[in-house]
Amino acid sequence: MPTAAIKICGISTPEALEAAIRARADHIGLVFFPKSPRAVTSADAALLSARAEGRINRVGLFVDPDDALLAEAVAAARLDAIQLHGAETPERAAQLRSRFGIPVWKALSVASAADVERASAYAQAVDLVLFDARTPKGALPGGMGLAFDWNLVANWKGPVAWGLAGGLEPGNVAEAIRRTKTPLVDTSSGVEIAPGVKDADRIAAFCAAVAGA
Numbered sequence: 001m002p003t004a005a006i007k008i009c010g011i012s013t014p015e016a017l018e019a020a021i022r023a024r025a026d027h028i029g030l031v032f033f034p035k036s037p038r039a040v041t042s043a044d045a046a047l048l049s050a051r052a053e054g055r056i057n058r059v060g061l062f063v064d065p066d067d068a069l070l071a072e073a074v075a076a077a078r079l080d081a082i083q084l085h086g087a088e089t090p091e092r093a094a095q096l097r098s099r100f101g102i103p104v105w106k107a108l109s110v111a112s113a114a115d116v117e118r119a120s121a122y123a124q125a126v127d128l129v130l131f132d133a134r135t136p137k138g139a140l141p142g143g144m145g146l147a148f149d150w151n152l153v154a155n156w157k158g159p160v161a162w163g164l165a166g167g168l169e170p171g172n173v174a175e176a177i178r179r180t181k182t183p184l185v186d187t188s189s190g191v192e193i194a195p196g197v198k199d200a201d202r203i204a205a206f207c208a209a210v211a212g213a
């Protein structure tokens with residue numbers, strides 16, 4: 001089985017960016033959601049992006065964004081992909097893919113088999129679906145370090161590329177890959193020492209665990 005691709009989400013400092021690149025992650029996530037402890041402004045993102053250019057893929061994360069926010073962020077951070085982490089419909093996702101001309105990822109919050117089935121509706125609208133844990137009402141829609149039942153997506157063979165997120169960390173990511181055969185893993189809290197504070201050693205350990213899975 002090929003090695004799973006790795007996305008380290010919630011990068012907000014040059015140190016964390018360099019740690020992700022050193023560890024050979026494939027993607028970083030830049031969070032454009034002001035309520036997140038990992039939020040970046042377009043100005044922060046532009047600086048990080050310039051440093052990342054050609055070294056790692058830059059995914060901008062948004063929650064029900066309007067077009068103005070997206071236009072500003074895509075241009076400032078020269079994003080390689082847009083990740084939608086709110087209640088965006090397939091129609092909205094398709095509209096954004098066509099408008100911005102870069103890949104669109106859609107996060108789907110999972111607590112049951114029916115949640116996984118929702119992925120089919122996005123098959124023509126997005127480039128990848130990211131199965132993530134459903135978070136409690138009123139909490140952030142992601143980045144909470146919560147896992148869902150991996151059996152729900154074990155060996156998933158849907159009509160669109162996919163990835164696994166939610167509560168992944170150096171100690172459990174190899175097991176998650178073994179059980180689900182996911183082609184991509186995404187982590188945020190699992191490589192932090194406090195909300196929003198990435199740790200280079202944990203990033204390295206996470207990527208090493210994926211490589212060894």
Ligand SMILES: O=C(O)c1ccccc1NCC(=O)[C@H](O)[C@H](O)COP(=O)(O)O
Binds near residue numbers: 009010033189
């Ligand atoms: O990371 C955030 O703060 C965040 C805020 C709002 C929406 C989504 C957010 N993160 C999305 C991600 O891609 C996370 O990596 C994913 O939810 C997994 O997070 P974790 O369980 O902490 O590894």
